[in-house]
Amino acid sequence: MSPRLTRRGLLALTMAALAPALGVAQDLLDPRLAEATGESALAYVVTGDLEVDEASDLGLVGLTSALWARTTVEPGTPVAVALDEDDLSLLSFLYWPVTDSQPLPSPQAYARLNRFLRTGGMILFDTRDGDLAGTGAPGASQALQRLAAPLDIPPLAPVPPDHVLTRAFYLLDDFPGRWQGATVWVEAPQASAEQGVFGPSNDGVSPVVIGGNSWAEAWAEDEFGRPLYVIGSGYDGMRQRELALRFGINLVMYALSGNYKSDQVHVPELLERLGREQGESPMIQVPGLLP
Numbered sequence: 001m002s003p004r005l006t007r008r009g010l011l012a013l014t015m016a017a018l019a020p021a022l023g024v025a026q027d028l029l030d031p032r033l034a035e036a037t038g039e040s041a042l043a044y045v046v047t048g049d050l051e052v053d054e055a056s057d058l059g060l061v062g063l064t065s066a067l068w069a070r071t072t073v074e075p076g077t078p079v080a081v082a083l084d085e086d087d088l089s090l091l092s093f094l095y096w097p098v099t100d101s102q103p104l105p106s107p108q109a110y111a112r113l114n115r116f117l118r119t120g121g122m123i124l125f126d127t128r129d130g131d132l133a134g135t136g137a138p139g140a141s142q143a144l145q146r147l148a149a150p151l152d153i154p155p156l157a158p159v160p161p162d163h164v165l166t167r168a169f170y171l172l173d174d175f176p177g178r179w180q181g182a183t184v185w186v187e188a189p190q191a192s193a194e195q196g197v198f199g200p201s202n203d204g205v206s207p208v209v210i211g212g213n214s215w216a217e218a219w220a221e222d223e224f225g226r227p228l229y230v231i232g233s234g235y236d237g238m239r240q241r242e243l244a245l246r247f248g249i250n251l252v253m254y255a256l257s258g259n260y261k262s263d264q265v266h267v268p269e270l271l272e273r274l275g276r277e278q279g280e281s282p283m284i285q286v287p288g289l290l291p
Contacts, residue, residue: 040075040076041079047101047102048101052128055216058220060219093121093252095126099143104146110150114150125148126214127144129182130182130212130214148208165206168249174243178213178214
């Protein structure tokens, strides 16, 4: 199997292949998102702030380049997601920069986001302020509280020293971005053990990661691979950017590690939903995808 055809890439191809037989309208399967899925592309939330959105795009381009150069994961071109318009079902990783002026997504968008989280997707919330370490809680950002309140987020805790995120590809004990020192939050161990609303489909992978280190700006590079944002000075700045890239690589490897089993649950759910939208019988069997 091609390394670029992984996990949800198989889901995208399955959906594309079965859509005509099910009488599903082609516009229900966004070609842009289906292609992104087939290439394991990273995605980011469009905030409406042009500078922030540009940083997100260039940051994921830089992280994608690092993944190509250092790992067997070869993502496609990063994709921008409009939460009120786009279906997240075929995506695996979503970078969400938090801004004070961001409008609240619609109830339908939150329903899609919660489905995304329940079925193996991951959101990286980045408040970009570098201040969370001193607040004692990830909810200290009012904008983050406002945007995340309708989501089914499990109890959170700071990343423990033995967490998979610290060793998914590189060994790390800190997760800097353009800023450093802010606490990074993941699903609390006891919440993972209890599973709750997320159940086994996340394979022990935290559905959300929250921090404030402005990672996209640390990952961002120009067409020649040169950093676009100032990070520290001299060797220390270069080292901080390298550690930020390593965190990004660990994060993507960690996110993808929980997707394979969830995809086996995901395909029938999508087919059932598409069947309902087309007036078809929801009882669609997909041989080999479920035990």
